[in-house]
Amino acid sequence: MPNPTAAMLVIGDEILSGCTRDANMHHLAGKLAEVGIDLREARIVSDAPEAIVAAVNALRASYDNVFTSGGIGPTHDDLTADCIAEAFGVAIGVREDARAILQAHYDTTGRQMNEARLRMARIPDGATLIDNPVSAAPGFTLENVHVMAGVPAIFEAMVESLLPTLIGGAPVLSRTLRIERGEGVIAAPLRALAETYPDLGFGSYPFQQDGVHGANIVIRGSDPARLDAAAGRLADLFDL
Amino acid sequence: MPNPTAAMLVIGDEILSGCTRDANMHHLAGKLAEVGIDLREARIVSDAPEAIVAAVNALRASYDNVFTSGGIGPTHDDLTADCIAEAFGVAIGVREDARAILQAHYDTTGRQMNEARLRMARIPDGATLIDNPVSAAPGFTLENVHVMAGVPAIFEAMVESLLPTLIGGAPVLSRTLRIERGEGVIAAPLRALAETYPDLGFGSYPFQQDGVHGANIVIRGSDPARLDAAAGRLADLFDL
Numbered sequence: 001m002p003n004p005t006a007a008m009l010v011i012g013d014e015i016l017s018g019c020t021r022d023a024n025m026h027h028l029a030g031k032l033a034e035v036g037i038d039l040r041e042a043r044i045v046s047d048a049p050e051a052i053v054a055a056v057n058a059l060r061a062s063y064d065n066v067f068t069s070g071g072i073g074p075t076h077d078d079l080t081a082d083c084i085a086e087a088f089g090v091a092i093g094v095r096e097d098a099r100a101i102l103q104a105h106y107d108t109t110g111r112q113m114n115e116a117r118l119r120m121a122r123i124p125d126g127a128t129l130i131d132n133p134v135s136a137a138p139g140f141t142l143e144n145v146h147v148m149a150g151v152p153a154i155f156e157a158m159v160e161s162l163l164p165t166l167i168g169g170a171p172v173l174s175r176t177l178r179i180e181r182g183e184g185v186i187a188a189p190l191r192a193l194a195e196t197y198p199d200l201g202f203g204s205y206p207f208q209q210d211g212v213h214g215a216n217i218v219i220r221g222s223d224p225a226r227l228d229a230a231a232g233r234l235a236d237l238f239d240l
Numbered sequence: 241m242p243n244p245t246a247a248m249l250v251i252g253d254e255i256l257s258g259c260t261r262d263a264n265m266h267h268l269a270g271k272l273a274e275v276g277i278d279l280r281e282a283r284i285v286s287d288a289p290e291a292i293v294a295a296v297n298a299l300r301a302s303y304d305n306v307f308t309s310g311g312i313g314p315t316h317d318d319l320t321a322d323c324i325a326e327a328f329g330v331a332i333g334v335r336e337d338a339r340a341i342l343q344a345h346y347d348t349t350g351r352q353m354n355e356a357r358l359r360m361a362r363i364p365d366g367a368t369l370i371d372n373p374v375s376a377a378p379g380f381t382l383e384n385v386h387v388m389a390g391v392p393a394i395f396e397a398m399v400e401s402l403l404p405t406l407i408g409g410a411p412v413l414s415r416t417l418r419i420e421r422g423e424g425v426i427a428a429p430l431r432a433l434a435e436t437y438p439d440l441g442f443g444s445y446p447f448q449q450d451g452v453h454g455a456n457i458v459i460r461g462s463d464p465a466r467l468d469a470a471a472g473r474l475a476d477l478f479d480l
Contacts, residue, residue, distance in 0.1 A: 078444075
């Protein structure tokens with residue numbers, strides 16, 4: 001049975017304007033590989049509601065899981081929860097269990113609930129909360145869409161809360177060989193090897209550093225014995 | 241007149257599998273801000289031809305410029321040039337000027353042309369070459385789609401070659417204020433300020449580090465005097 005599929009949607013002007021370099025996609029990609037969910041696509045959109053709604057609807061129709069990051073805080077540019085509600089055509093409002101989680105957190109830390117903070121208790125109808133052990137304000141899952149915060153420490157904690165609840169598949173394993181030869185020399189034998197192992201994926205990622213050029217060949221699949229066999233053949237071909 | 245718009249398409253399994261963290265999008269985002277081209281969306285797709293073709297066609301219909309990275313090398317998983325030709329419905333084949341550029345490079349570096357390397361001279365009909373001062377194999381522009389290599393040093397050199405040929409707009413300037421208060425306290429005055437300056441963009445990017453939490457408030461726009469005025473108002477509000 002093929003592995004479940006996934007897409008990620010990163011929401012935030014700060015990535016597209018070059019202010020911030022996204023870290024959450026890379027983190028999620030590694031975690032999904034471990035649990036056998038195939039990340040097939042990622043999109044980064046700005047804080048524009050129509051862009052968020054369109055991307056959510058396109059991705060949730062195409063993949064088994066959609067993971068979003070960003071836009072669920074208390075400020076005026078945090079629009080994700082409303083956009084998710086709009087994408088699904090459901091209502092959104094303050095939910096008592098989410099409000100109680102926030103209130104308990106503010107009581108403990110000596111802060112006051114206010115209108116801005118209460119925005120973080122607004123949850124689309126029908127969603128399940130995702131636990132946030134870092135700063136309390138929850139994420140949520142609505143059908144196959146999992147909505148999480150953009151701050152990396154919080155995103156990562158939410159991923160930890162969420163992943164055990166999802167159906168995974170065969171973990172994606174890999175073997176990497178560093179070949180200090182030009183890709184133009186590697187290409188023909190690599191293509192032949194890839195045709196011999198149609199159940200594995202072969203990627204060639206060239207590098208140039210300190211005057212040395214070559215490529216990292218990454219072989220991916222779910223069967224360790226097949227991976228070892230293919231990696232051994234490749235090593236023999238290039239006297240590694 | 242509004243600035244020209246752009247999208248980026250990153251092609252490569254290595255990003256989605258978590259093996260590699262993309263660097264090219266962040267680089268391009270900064271360069272485009274300097275020349276006044278608004279990067280509105282980025283997508284990352286795997287080395288699957290149907291995914292590449294669909295993304296190219298969706299993005300080139302929606303934005304003034306599309307920049308791609310990855311998949312134009314000599315190995316079997318380099319499929320981008322063929323996918324661009326398919327997306328535009330044009331033929332692709334070895335082009336003599338591209339072959340001559342490669343041949344001169346191999347002659348200089350004491351290497352031989354072979355079938356794999358010749359693949360890098362395959363250019364869709366009607367394209368213009370993009371100079372590659374690092375490793376010779378050119379990128380290309382077809383209508384509003386600019387196709388570049390994935391290796392960061394080569395991608396960056398191609399961007400330098402390409403950008404002076406594009407029509408830009410007003411550079412996007414920004415002012416950033418670090419406010420060591422919770423976003424829940426910042427939110428209400430920030431929203432009021434944003435409503436006073438509808439020509440500027442206000443983003444709030446929370447952080448938590450070493451026990452300090454707060455947010456970086458980024459104000460973006462094209463008029464330095466307006467930015468300074470808004471940043472001054474914000475600083476006054478929080479006694480910065």
